[in-house]
Amino acid sequence: MYAEELLSALPLKRVIGPMPTLIKDIAIDSRIVEEKSLFVCIKGDTVDGHEYAQQAVNNGAIVIVTERELVLEGDVTQVIVQDTNRAIGLLAAKFFDYPSNELTMVGVTGTNGKTSVTGIIHNLLQSMGERSALTGTIGFNLNGILYETANTTSDALSTQQMIFRAKMEGCRAMIMEVSSHGLALGRLAGVEYDVAIFTNLTHDHLDFHGTMEEYGNAKGLLFSQLGQDLSKNKVVVLNADDAWSKKYAMLTQFPIYTYGIKDETAAFRATGIRYEDGMTYFTLHSPEGNYDVSMHLLGEFNVYNMLAAIAAFYGRGYALELIVEHIAELLPVKGRMEKVQSDLPFDIFIDYAHTPDAIEKAIDAAMPYKRPGKKMIFLVGTGGGRDKTKRPAMAEKASRCEYVVLTTDDPRYEEFDSITGDLAKGMTHENFACIGDRAEAVRHAVSVAEEGDIIIFAGKGHEDYQIIENTKYPHSDTDIALEEGRKKFNL
Numbered sequence: 001m002y003a004e005e006l007l008s009a010l011p012l013k014r015v016i017g018p019m020p021t022l023i024k025d026i027a028i029d030s031r032i033v034e035e036k037s038l039f040v041c042i043k044g045d046t047v048d049g050h051e052y053a054q055q056a057v058n059n060g061a062i063v064i065v066t067e068r069e070l071v072l073e074g075d076v077t078q079v080i081v082q083d084t085n086r087a088i089g090l091l092a093a094k095f096f097d098y099p100s101n102e103l104t105m106v107g108v109t110g111t112n113g114k115t116s117v118t119g120i121i122h123n124l125l126q127s128m129g130e131r132s133a134l135t136g137t138i139g140f141n142l143n144g145i146l147y148e149t150a151n152t153t154s155d156a157l158s159t160q161q162m163i164f165r166a167k168m169e170g171c172r173a174m175i176m177e178v179s180s181h182g183l184a185l186g187r188l189a190g191v192e193y194d195v196a197i198f199t200n201l202t203h204d205h206l207d208f209h210g211t212m213e214e215y216g217n218a219k220g221l222l223f224s225q226l227g228q229d230l231s232k233n234k235v236v237v238l239n240a241d242d243a244w245s246k247k248y249a250m251l252t253q254f255p256i257y258t259y260g261i262k263d264e265t266a267a268f269r270a271t272g273i274r275y276e277d278g279m280t281y282f283t284l285h286s287p288e289g290n291y292d293v294s295m296h297l298l299g300e301f302n303v304y305n306m307l308a309a310i311a312a313f314y315g316r317g318y319a320l321e322l323i324v325e326h327i328a329e330l331l332p333v334k335g336r337m338e339k340v341q342s343d344l345p346f347d348i349f350i351d352y353a354h355t356p357d358a359i360e361k362a363i364d365a366a367m368p369y370k371r372p373g374k375k376m377i378f379l380v381g382t383g384g385g386r387d388k389t390k391r392p393a394m395a396e397k398a399s400r401c402e403y404v405v406l407t408t409d410d411p412r413y414e415e416f417d418s419i420t421g422d423l424a425k426g427m428t429h430e431n432f433a434c435i436g437d438r439a440e441a442v443r444h445a446v447s448v449a450e451e452g453d454i455i456i457f458a459g460k461g462h463e464d465y466q467i468i469e470n471t472k473y474p475h476s477d478t479d480i481a482l483e484e485g486r487k488k489f490n491l
């Protein structure tokens with residue numbers, strides 16, 4: 001792109017040096033700068049990107065966007081702006097020519113359920129033969145190929161790049177998990193959403209947001225940023241059973257489609273929920289009448305997730321009959337109350353619950369499968385160096401199970417005992433063990449399991465690794481549990 005044209009995205013700037021003709025790429029990481037690039041210096045949490053400007057020049061950057069004049073060697077032009085974090089959003093959207101305008105963009109926010117709802121919508125679109133891309137905690141799924149991403153909601157540059165790639169690969173839709181961090185830090189700058197969905201808001205991430213109020217306000221940005229152009233067919237989907245939905249409804253004038261189980265005024269409502277033989281059944285009440293829905297996804301929380309997806313499809317003009325037909329074929333989302341197929345005499349569920357509410361919902365989901373007189377064992381961990389206030393509440397929720405194993409998810413730099421010690425403060429009974437080493441904890445959970453019991457391994461879900469300090473080690477709750485179980489029962 002012509003440098004002049006690209007930089008026109010930044011009206012307030014001071015340019016030092018001659019303007020080059022062409023910019024071939026944009027980068028925010030000096031280690032992966034290409035020839036003839038523009039590098040934007042971002043002040044991070046751990047380091048300041050301004051310190052890496054020289055490395056970026058050495059690797060081929062010809063323009064540096066910076067918040068202060070830097071001493072740099074080489075043929076390089078400096079563009080001084082007040083806020084580089086804001087600048088990268090404007091530049092990235094311009095460089096990729098505002099790709100979100102050409103796709104149906106779906107954003108899902110909420111404490112729990114983002115991966116599930118985005119996965120459901122993406123998989124339903126695929127099953128109807130429509131090409132869509134998906135980004136979130138699991139990575140960037142482009143036409144079936146999964147690319148790793150550092151965050152649930154990626155930085156502003158990667159976000160625009162991914163939408164552009166989806167457009168170039170012929171996708172008609174892009175389904176995105178929208179985290180509160182992503183919204184608060186401007187990672188979604190320039191993303192024009194057509195569908196904005198809210199799942200729920202419960203305790204998480206208070207290390208970052210400080211209060212639930214701030215956390216809730218950050219999520220509200222998804223709705224307020226939909227804009228005022230009512231000629232666009234934008235759709236807002238809100239959970240009628242969550243009090244925050246009333247606040248979000250006030251942030252936008254676009255049509256609202258509510259869903260829920262308790263609130264009888266919800267436009268999309270489920271009643272008569274039944275769980276049988278690994279299936280969930282319910283009656284869908286909709287503006288178009290009632291439908292019988294059957295799905296392989298387990299638990300009431302997945303009924304909520306499915307209702308959110310159904311409301312979104314309806315809002316975009318899809319026939320409910322068609323959607324309900326495709327739901328019956330849908331496979332469970334990976335690592336979200338996924339039942340492990342095995343020859344062991346007890347049941348294993350793998351789940352990603354890492355908030356108090358999600359733990360409660362995971363236990364609810366498994367309860368219909370609990371046999372009389374048999375135990376439910378819950379293994380729960382949490383990440384190191386993140387919101388510590390939620391830890392006792394997580395263990396308190398897990399205490400509903402007869403036996404609890406307290407462990408770690410990704411301990412990062414925190415001591416095992418510090419994590420399990422915080423969790424233990426919330427236990428309401430004595431039938432639990434604190435075992436920081438997760439592999440050991442999984443083996444222990446299996447060692448106490450007897451015929452007919454259920455074990456839920458929570459917190460790792462789809463992940464096949466554990467991060468200790470800053471290293472990713474291979475780890476699979478499923479593999480360890482199966483190996484230990486077979487040994488125990490001589491299979």
Ligand SMILES: CC(=O)N[C@H]1[C@@H](OP(=O)(O)OP(=O)(O)OC[C@H]2O[C@@H](n3ccc(=O)[nH]c3=O)[C@H](O)[C@@H]2O)O[C@H](CO)[C@@H](O)[C@@H]1O[C@H](C)C(=O)N[C@@H](C)C(=O)N[C@H](CCC(=O)O)C(=O)O
Pocket residue numbers: 028029030031041042043044045046047048049050052150151152153154155179180181182
């Ligand atoms: C606190 C936080 O959000 N940190 C994010 C931030 O990292 P950081 O501030 O540490 O960045 P940094 O390493 O200091 O680097 C600053 C700048 O210098 C550049 N740099 C750095 C080193 C170098 O050699 N050269 C160079 O140019 C970097 O590319 C960057 O532009 O910028 C990185 C790149 O965009 C993010 O990956 C990183 O997310 C980390 C991994 C993270 O864990 N974030 C969590 C808190 C988060 O965002 N979570 C949410 C919610 C998840 C959920 O729903 O549960 C998410 O959306 O993921």
Ligand SMILES: Nc1ncnc2c1ncn2[C@@H]1O[C@H](COP(=O)(O)OP(=O)(O)OP(=O)(O)O)[C@@H](O)[C@H]1O
Pocket residue numbers: 110111112113114115116117137152177199200301302304305335336337351352353354357358359361362461
């Ligand atoms: N609608 C929901 N309400 C409450 N709990 C839910 C809901 N959907 C999923 N959960 C629980 O939360 C866990 C995480 O689900 P999911 O990955 O879909 O959420 P998420 O919002 O993407 O979380 P994260 O971004 O932290 O990965 C699930 O394994 C399940 O235990």
